[in-house]
Amino acid sequence: MIEYRTLRVALLGAGSVGSQVARLLLENREELAARSGADLQLVGIAVRNLDAKRDVELPRELYTTDAETLIVGADIVIELMGGIEPAKTYILQALNAGADVITGNKALLAEHGAEIFGAAEQVGAEVYYEAAVAAAIPIIRPLRDSLAGDNIKRILAIVNGSTNYILDRMDRFGDSMADAQKTAFELGFLEADPTLDVEGYDAAQKATLLASLAFHSSVPASGVHREGISQITPEQIQAAKDAGYVIKLLAIAERITDEDGTEGVSARVYPALVDRNHPLASVHGGNNAVFVEAEAAGPLMFYGAGAGGVQTASAILGDLVSAARRHVAGGPGLGESTHADLPLLPIGSVTTKYQISLLVTDRPGVLARIAGILSDGGVSVETVQQTVQPGEEDDATGTATLVIGTHAAREAALQATVEALTASEDTQAVVSVLRVEGAE
Amino acid sequence: MIEYRTLRVALLGAGSVGSQVARLLLENREELAARSGADLQLVGIAVRNLDAKRDVELPRELYTTDAETLIVGADIVIELMGGIEPAKTYILQALNAGADVITGNKALLAEHGAEIFGAAEQVGAEVYYEAAVAAAIPIIRPLRDSLAGDNIKRILAIVNGSTNYILDRMDRFGDSMADAQKTAFELGFLEADPTLDVEGYDAAQKATLLASLAFHSSVPASGVHREGISQITPEQIQAAKDAGYVIKLLAIAERITDEDGTEGVSARVYPALVDRNHPLASVHGGNNAVFVEAEAAGPLMFYGAGAGGVQTASAILGDLVSAARRHVAGGPGLGESTHADLPLLPIGSVTTKYQISLLVTDRPGVLARIAGILSDGGVSVETVQQTVQPGEEDDATGTATLVIGTHAAREAALQATVEALTASEDTQAVVSVLRVEGAE
Ligand SMILES: NC(=O)c1ccc[n+]([C@@H]2O[C@H](COP(=O)([O-])OP(=O)(O)OC[C@H]3O[C@@H](n4cnc5c(N)ncnc54)[C@H](OP(=O)(O)O)[C@@H]3O)[C@@H](O)[C@H]2O)c1
Ligand SMILES: NC(=O)c1ccc[n+]([C@@H]2O[C@H](COP(=O)([O-])OP(=O)(O)OC[C@H]3O[C@@H](n4cnc5c(N)ncnc54)[C@H](OP(=O)(O)O)[C@@H]3O)[C@@H](O)[C@H]2O)c1
Numbered sequence: 001m002i003e004y005r006t007l008r009v010a011l012l013g014a015g016s017v018g019s020q021v022a023r024l025l026l027e028n029r030e031e032l033a034a035r036s037g038a039d040l041q042l043v044g045i046a047v048r049n050l051d052a053k054r055d056v057e058l059p060r061e062l063y064t065t066d067a068e069t070l071i072v073g074a075d076i077v078i079e080l081m082g083g084i085e086p087a088k089t090y091i092l093q094a095l096n097a098g099a100d101v102i103t104g105n106k107a108l109l110a111e112h113g114a115e116i117f118g119a120a121e122q123v124g125a126e127v128y129y130e131a132a133v134a135a136a137i138p139i140i141r142p143l144r145d146s147l148a149g150d151n152i153k154r155i156l157a158i159v160n161g162s163t164n165y166i167l168d169r170m171d172r173f174g175d176s177m178a179d180a181q182k183t184a185f186e187l188g189f190l191e192a193d194p195t196l197d198v199e200g201y202d203a204a205q206k207a208t209l210l211a212s213l214a215f216h217s218s219v220p221a222s223g224v225h226r227e228g229i230s231q232i233t234p235e236q237i238q239a240a241k242d243a244g245y246v247i248k249l250l251a252i253a254e255r256i257t258d259e260d261g262t263e264g265v266s267a268r269v270y271p272a273l274v275d276r277n278h279p280l281a282s283v284h285g286g287n288n289a290v291f292v293e294a295e296a297a298g299p300l301m302f303y304g305a306g307a308g309g310v311q312t313a314s315a316i317l318g319d320l321v322s323a324a325r326r327h328v329a330g331g332p333g334l335g336e337s338t339h340a341d342l343p344l345l346p347i348g349s350v351t352t353k354y355q356i357s358l359l360v361t362d363r364p365g366v367l368a369r370i371a372g373i374l375s376d377g378g379v380s381v382e383t384v385q386q387t388v389q390p391g392e393e394d395d396a397t398g399t400a401t402l403v404i405g406t407h408a409a410r411e412a413a414l415q416a417t418v419e420a421l422t423a424s425e426d427t428q429a430v431v432s433v434l435r436v437e438g439a440e
Numbered sequence: 441m442i443e444y445r446t447l448r449v450a451l452l453g454a455g456s457v458g459s460q461v462a463r464l465l466l467e468n469r470e471e472l473a474a475r476s477g478a479d480l481q482l483v484g485i486a487v488r489n490l491d492a493k494r495d496v497e498l499p500r501e502l503y504t505t506d507a508e509t510l511i512v513g514a515d516i517v518i519e520l521m522g523g524i525e526p527a528k529t530y531i532l533q534a535l536n537a538g539a540d541v542i543t544g545n546k547a548l549l550a551e552h553g554a555e556i557f558g559a560a561e562q563v564g565a566e567v568y569y570e571a572a573v574a575a576a577i578p579i580i581r582p583l584r585d586s587l588a589g590d591n592i593k594r595i596l597a598i599v600n601g602s603t604n605y606i607l608d609r610m611d612r613f614g615d616s617m618a619d620a621q622k623t624a625f626e627l628g629f630l631e632a633d634p635t636l637d638v639e640g641y642d643a644a645q646k647a648t649l650l651a652s653l654a655f656h657s658s659v660p661a662s663g664v665h666r667e668g669i670s671q672i673t674p675e676q677i678q679a680a681k682d683a684g685y686v687i688k689l690l691a692i693a694e695r696i697t698d699e700d701g702t703e704g705v706s707a708r709v710y711p712a713l714v715d716r717n718h719p720l721a722s723v724h725g726g727n728n729a730v731f732v733e734a735e736a737a738g739p740l741m742f743y744g745a746g747a748g749g750v751q752t753a754s755a756i757l758g759d760l761v762s763a764a765r766r767h768v769a770g771g772p773g774l775g776e777s778t779h780a781d782l783p784l785l786p787i788g789s790v791t792t793k794y795q796i797s798l799l800v801t802d803r804p805g806v807l808a809r810i811a812g813i814l815s816d817g818g819v820s821v822e823t824v825q826q827t828v829q830p831g832e833e834d835d836a837t838g839t840a841t842l843v844i845g846t847h848a849a850r851e852a853a854l855q856a857t858v859e860a861l862t863a864s865e866d867t868q869a870v871v872s873v874l875r876v877e878g879a880e
Binding site: 020148297304314317329340 | 464471472474570578587589735737739740741744750753755756757759760761770779780
């Protein structure tokens with residue numbers, strides 16, 4: 001029998017992910033040893049409440065409420081408590097003691113990544129976080145290693161399963177936003193407080209991590225432009241469908257150049273129109289997908305379950321094997337590199353296509369005047385579709401709907417143009433302004 | 441300015457992939473240094489013909505016909521010549537001299553992988569081969585690293601762009617096999633000698649590599665069951681469509697248990713029916729996709745371009761950065777682990793669903809007799825659809841088509857049953873027997 005070196009693994013948290021990690025770690029100990037070259041010994045599990053009911057039956061003596069003591073002497077610390085504190089303090093303690101850290105805590109990394117990666121670098125320890133974006137879908141390693149010789153142009157990602165589930169229900173079953181949210185909640189796709197998901201905060205944290213990694217730059221979470229889906233209406237969903245689109249909440253990381261020629265990064269989250277033939281359009285239910293466009297590799301897509309205790313545990317255990325191999329053989333981990341040091345540019349610098357729906361008073365010359373406002377604003381029109389309200393077709397001053405598809409325009413120009421459209425005497429209402437993503 | 445350690449890179453081959461690798465290596469030298477920690481110096485390019493016209497303009501003094509001398513003193517050797525010899529000899533020379541090797545040569549690795557990985561292990565060198573399966577799509581690292589803590593159950597992969605292009609044309613435009621092949625050839629999707637692609641040899645080489653990696657076992661290429669697409673007819677394509685399926689040439693690596701309870705691996709290639717709602721069904725044209733089912737992670741899919749000079753170069757450069765990082769920081773590479781040592785089981789041990797189309801003489805009791813043959817053979821019927829030939833409906837001894845969908849059955853039982861069906865007096869012809877994959 002081969003003698004493996006023993007590595008001490010401390011687990012912080014035994015919730016939906018942590019309990020599965022503990023189970024798989026104990027069940028697959030031999031397999032994991034053969035694959036990593038180390039015997040991974042689970043030395044303890046820190047929880048808040050020793051008597052809480054757990055998803056998985058584990059030896060009682062593993063549990064402790066004393067995380068700080070558990071960390072001492074561990075070779076690898078797995079943080080699955082969530083939240084900023086005390087997770088951050090424990091992670092820094094672990095790193096400072098020389099342990100490698102594995103975490104799925106996107107909130108913490110998006111907010112305090114620089115400090116955590118800095119602390120790791122100082123002591124030569126490593127931070128692994130494959131589970132923090134799109135759970136079980138391998139995306140951190142592909143970006144960091146497989147695409148390390150390529151230049152990434154853009155990432156369009158569905159990284160929040162809750163909102164994808166909601167939008168998918170509205171699209172496929174015609175649900176209202178409220179009904180779709182209700183169903184999502186009942187099926188466990190949505191937390192009691194839906195804000196983090198529905199308003200795009202969770203997706204924005206992941207956009208921060210994706211942009212930092214893809215562009216070798218430190219992207220501050222606070223600068224990420226964020227719009228949620230709460231304002232999306234069944235009418236917008238239907239109109240998108242009629243035009244051959246589907247509405248998806250996208251986390252976008254893109255390399256852009258602003259008007260002044262400054263090269264930088266855009267990280268943003270909003271509901272956008274995606275062509276129904278785009279691979280992202282067929283990502284249904286609570287699934288996640290990361291669509292990467294690289295200079296040499298062309299388009300790539302990574303697809304799978306973006307959440308779930310056991311799915312996320314798969315990513316954590318993959319990181320654990322990597323960390324163990326590094327302990328045995330040395331070598332680089334999954335740390336961040338920010339050598340490119342590109343600035344995060346504001347949303348105004350972004351260039352996309354738009355679809356604008358307007359209600360206008362249907363009188364002579366209206367189309368020409370609206371087109372004039374757009375062209376004055378520097379927004380070039382690609383398609384216009386005019387629908388006169390039914391039953392009023394011979395009423396010279398009835399209402400018409402204009403659906404305008406634009407060529408790619410700067411967000412800043414578009415916003416100013418939408419203001420001008422709103423102020424126009426011809427306009428009764430600006431019904432919807434949505435960006436179109438994935439085109440080119 | 442940071443001083444990087446210099447690593448000497450020798451390139452063997454300047455064809456469609458090699459020339460792009462050389463170009464990107466020279467163009468992105470600074471970026472690659474920042475990302476890998478090493479200055480990657482291209483010391484030379486071995487070719488057969490110094491005067492051949494190349495896709496890319498490169499300094500003439502880089503070219504040499506003396507590959508053996510070029511290898512001497514290189515830290516990293518990139519083999520992009522293709523074929524078994526002299527590629528194999530050069531790779532072994534490089535490894536024995538302590539250099540790391542990067543290759544996209546699936547034919548060589550499928551045939552002589554054990555010898556090559558063995559040589560690498562002996563000297564502590566590494567072999568990287570992300571480009572060998574599905575070109576730019578990251579799949580080797582996800583299997584080896586990201587999923588290292590999980591247990592893979594099955595991989596269904598579209599890894600041959602040529603045959604996917606041909607089948608997709610037949611499906612979408614109703615082309616005949618000959619017309620689809622002609623178009624594929626004209627558009628550069630098919631070589632002058634189509635055998636390697638059309639008969640599934642290329643896919644079988646990739647199945648070997650996927651199965652070895654996914655199941656930590658050494659899978660011999662010679663034992664991989666292989667069927668090509670040349671026998672696929674427009675009628676089969678149409679019948680598949682009518683039944684809600686699409687026909688795809690799949691490379692399959694699966695962990696199975698045979699009748700005797702022996703655990704092992706199945707590696708096989710054949711055209712199979714895939715449900716139109718399965719993610720693999722929407723892989724169109726020359727694209728590739730690898731669908732992985734893992735115990736904890738659930739289903740995952742990796743999608744992108746499966747060929748092309750510059751796309752494949754992306755994977756090679758990713759490997760180059762990994763190899764360089766390893767030179768700088770030490771640590772494990774992408775070598776193979778065969779600790780699980782599972783046997784490759786024959787096709788007869790595989791369990792799948794089937795769809796069988798028969799022409800039978802339409803007379804009383806025929807359905808019962810056919811059903812009897814199936815049940816005697818241990819093949820359980822899930823669905824039967826009987827169509828009497830048009831215009832003969834009141835002819836008591838006309839011809840009827842039976843399309844039988846089976847429950848999962850062992851291949852060996854199925855083959856014996858098909859023989860019994862063929863021999864039956866009721867049967868005029870067995871029109872088509874296709875396996876159904878991706879169900880469950
Ligand atoms: N769930 C997913 O699908 C998923 C997917 C990707 C990433 N993640 C990330 O993974 C992390 C864990 O998620 P989860 O869903 O497993 O969370 P969870 O179910 O809420 O579990 C949290 C665990 O941490 C423990 N804990 C919390 N505060 C603690 C403290 N101060 N001291 C000691 N223990 C403490 C809790 O103990 P008690 O049980 O005693 O209360 C509980 O066991 C989060 O960062 C999350 O964002 C989750
Ligand atoms: N093309 C793709 O899309 C793709 C995708 C994935 C993997 N791959 C793999 O990548 C490898 C290279 O493919 P490729 O399409 O680039 O091949 P290719 O276009 O045929 O180029 C082969 C190159 O190797 C050189 N060469 C061949 N034999 C040689 C010898 N004995 N000594 C010195 N040089 C020799 C050739 O030199 P001359 O130019 O002087 O003849 C040529 O430059 C193959 O293993 C292939 O399977 C290719």
